[in-house]
Amino acid sequence: MDVDGEAVRRVRRFSRVVAQRIGALHESYLASERPLGAARVLWEIGPDGSDVRSLRSRLDLDSGYLSRLLRSLEEDGLVVLRRSETDKRVRTVRLTERGTAERAVLDHRSDDVAADLLRPLDPRQRDRLVAAMTEVEQLLLASAVRVSVCDPAHADARACLAGYYGELAERFDGGFDPAAGLPVHDEEMRSPAGLFLVATLRSEPVGCGALRFHDDGSAEVKRLWVSASARGLGLGKRLLGELEGRAAEHGARVVRLDTNRVLVEAIGMYRAAGYREVPPFNDNPHAHHWFEKAVPAEPPGS
Amino acid sequence: MDVDGEAVRRVRRFSRVVAQRIGALHESYLASERPLGAARVLWEIGPDGSDVRSLRSRLDLDSGYLSRLLRSLEEDGLVVLRRSETDKRVRTVRLTERGTAERAVLDHRSDDVAADLLRPLDPRQRDRLVAAMTEVEQLLLASAVRVSVCDPAHADARACLAGYYGELAERFDGGFDPAAGLPVHDEEMRSPAGLFLVATLRSEPVGCGALRFHDDGSAEVKRLWVSASARGLGLGKRLLGELEGRAAEHGARVVRLDTNRVLVEAIGMYRAAGYREVPPFNDNPHAHHWFEKAVPAEPPGS
DNA sequence: TCCGTCCTCTGACTAGAGTCAGAGGATGGA
DNA sequence: TCCATCCTCTGACTCTAGTCAGAGGACGGA
Numbered sequence: 084m085d086v087d088g089e090a091v092r093r094v095r096r097f098s099r100v101v102a103q104r105i106g107a108l109h110e111s112y113l114a115s116e117r118p119l120g121a122a123r124v125l126w127e128i129g130p131d132g133s134d135v136r137s138l139r140s141r142l143d144l145d146s147g148y149l150s151r152l153l154r155s156l157e158e159d160g161l162v163v164l165r166r167s168e169t170d171k172r173v174r175t176v177r178l179t180e181r182g183t184a185e186r187a188v189l190d191h192r193s194d195d196v197a198a199d200l201l202r203p204l205d206p207r208q209r210d211r212l213v214a215a216m217t218e219v220e221q222l223l224l225a226s227a228v229r230v231s232v233c234d235p236a237h238a239d240a241r242a243c244l245a246g247y248y249g250e251l252a253e254r255f256d257g258g259f260d261p262a263a264g265l266p267v268h269d270e271e272m273r274s275p276a277g278l279f280l281v282a283t284l285r286s287e288p289v290g291c292g293a294l295r296f297h298d299d300g301s302a303e304v305k306r307l308w309v310s311a312s313a314r315g316l317g318l319g320k321r322l323l324g325e326l327e328g329r330a331a332e333h334g335a336r337v338v339r340l341d342t343n344r345v346l347v348e349a350i351g352m353y354r355a356a357g358y359r360e361v362p363p364f365n366d367n368p369h370a371h372h373w374f375e376k377a378v379p380a381e382p383p384g385s
Numbered sequence: 386m387d388v389d390g391e392a393v394r395r396v397r398r399f400s401r402v403v404a405q406r407i408g409a410l411h412e413s414y415l416a417s418e419r420p421l422g423a424a425r426v427l428w429e430i431g432p433d434g435s436d437v438r439s440l441r442s443r444l445d446l447d448s449g450y451l452s453r454l455l456r457s458l459e460e461d462g463l464v465v466l467r468r469s470e471t472d473k474r475v476r477t478v479r480l481t482e483r484g485t486a487e488r489a490v491l492d493h494r495s496d497d498v499a500a501d502l503l504r505p506l507d508p509r510q511r512d513r514l515v516a517a518m519t520e521v522e523q524l525l526l527a528s529a530v531r532v533s534v535c536d537p538a539h540a541d542a543r544a545c546l547a548g549y550y551g552e553l554a555e556r557f558d559g560g561f562d563p564a565a566g567l568p569v570h571d572e573e574m575r576s577p578a579g580l581f582l583v584a585t586l587r588s589e590p591v592g593c594g595a596l597r598f599h600d601d602g603s604a605e606v607k608r609l610w611v612s613a614s615a616r617g618l619g620l621g622k623r624l625l626g627e628l629e630g631r632a633a634e635h636g637a638r639v640v641r642l643d644t645n646r647v648l649v650e651a652i653g654m655y656r657a658a659g660y661r662e663v664p665p666f667n668d669n670p671h672a673h674h675w676f677e678k679a680v681p682a683e684p685p686g687s
Numbered sequence: 688t689c690c691g692t693c694c695t696c697t698g699a700c701t702a703g704a705g706t707c708a709g710a711g712g713a714t715g716g717a
Numbered sequence: 718t719c720c721a722t723c724c725t726c727t728g729a730c731t732c733t734a735g736t737c738a739g740a741g742g743a744c745g746g747a
Contacts, residue, residue, distance in 0.1 A: 086500040094499040097518035197396040198388040215520035216399035222514040
């Protein structure tokens with residue numbers, strides 16, 4: 084059994100208790116005279132409007148159903164629907180003044196329910212509750228991240244690479260020129276030369292990592308990156324671990340990587356993960372440190 | 386504002402994230418081919434059966450609705466309905482073999498969902514998550530406790546008093562005789578002579594505390610008790626605080642109480658709450674310690 | 688024994704949530 | 718320019734969840 088039974092029992096207890104207390108909060112708009120579906124849509128539109136397509140994917144609703152919900156909101160004068168300027172197939176929706184007001188009421192009601200949750204507790208208990216909630220939230224987010232192989236040309240991969248380059252450009256002394264250093268072509272990050280992993284959180288790309296297989300039985304980690312929005316979830320470590328696992332599965336005995344001295348957190352993570360510093364194994368002008376780690380010949384079970 | 390806005394925001398963030406991840410768990414029986422309502426009933430019946438009346442109150446369902454749900458389960462051969470032996474108005478419901486099997490499937494599915502939540506995390510993260518969940522669960526339970534004035538003759542009060550006596554009988558050296566010591570009659574624990582508070586958790590009584598007002602401007606705390614099922618929620622402290630508040634509202638300047646030496650946790654709580662030990666102010670044969678605390682003349686806002 | 692109360696069941700509803708198929712306009716690549 | 722695809726809307730449904738009023742048997746205290 085890969086997951087401890089006692090932990091599972093605790094999770095279920097937690098969910099039972101929390102569902103009762105939090106359910107009320109999450110559906111506090113049920114108290115509005117509007118049906119839940121419509122209230123959720125009203126909420127999700129947000130203060131700056133939204134286009135119907137993204138609304139549909141965020142709420143995961145049937146297009147016909149959403150269409151009807153929006154029309155009922157429109158008939159009540161809470162929203163305005165308009166064709167998108169850029170793509171006339173798409174409709175955009177925006178809150179009217181009345182819609183904004185009603186959304187504020189929902190907001191306020193949720194605040195009240197949340198405050199009711201805290202009120203019976205003394206100040207120390209409140210602090211403990213908020214701290215524990217933050218911890219649970221972080222870890223549940225971490226567990227919601229999915230890591231999977233992705234083609235480096237895929238939109239998610241592109242978004243991650245753009246984030247990676249952008250961050251290096253910002254942090255490196257004297258900027259970063261992807262063309263200069265040691266460019267890595269897509270071909271090198273897909274089978275059979277290598278692979279590319281993307282981490283997604285609710286289908287948003289939030290991190291990546293690539294592997295290049297070399298003929299000498301080593302695999303090289305490249306493009307390891309975690310978006311600012313997903314920091315603190317242990318995602319870097321997880322991606323690194325997954326890459327090592329894939330390297331081992333592919334028969335590599337050692338994993339190597341190089342890094343720039345300004346990336347101190349990354350360097351700390353490599354050391355913590357068991358990497359030891361080695362002499363330069365390439366002449367990457369952006370690199371100041373080179374690391375390697377032996378990986379077990381047996382691939383770890385998935 | 387009595388509750389910190391930042392804390393409210395955190396609670397709402399938490400609930401949003403948790404609702405998404407936990408909702409799936411709580412409604413993992415939705416995946417069964419049975420409608421949610423029926424699945425919940427099937428679950429709630431439990432392995433030892435149940436009578437319909439208590440089922441109805443636990444699930445808070447309309448009697449007609451529940452009746453129909455049960456009949457549909459009966460038609461599918463999952464449960465057997467029978468008249469109660471003791472009261473022929475009441476019906477009891479019991480799982481058949483097939484019902485037990487289907488319930489086990491639901492159970493297993495919930496386990497799986499919970500395990501899926503933990504699986505992406507490394508062992509340290511799992512431990513942290515379980516610990517934080519336990520903390521959140523405890524504190525949410527604590528905040529779900531309601532404290533209210535109750536007549537000492539009410540069934541909830543009686544249940545608490547029975548628990549109180551039972552515990553003293555068990556813990557005191559040489560047992561406890563409620564008639565011996567200093568008996569407190571109902572009359573003394575209701576207005577105008579005093580008052581009785583009951584703490585309930587989901588309408589189950591889980592603690593109590595009484596106050597007797599004396600002519601010398603003091604109020605005496607009696608019958609302070611917390612059920613074993615609600616220990617660790619800070620309920621004793623909360624009840625004591627409520628009693629002090631009521632005493633102050635009633636014009637008392639000082640709160641007194643006596644206690645037995647075996648009740649070490651209670652003694653610790655009194656000290657932590659600002660009580661100081663004083664010479665005996667009565668001749669309760671069960672008492673070894675006497676405490677008092679000045680309460681502010683201004684009643685604290687509710 | 689009588690009567691108010693309790694527990695359950697039945698019939699008759701309503702409303703909300705969501706599904707499905709298809710129409711029709713808009714877009715964009717071949 | 719044509720055609721597959723995309724986005725949205727409409728009509729016609731289904732299924733659940735839940736409510737309400739009232740019937741009828743059972744109980745329990747006066």
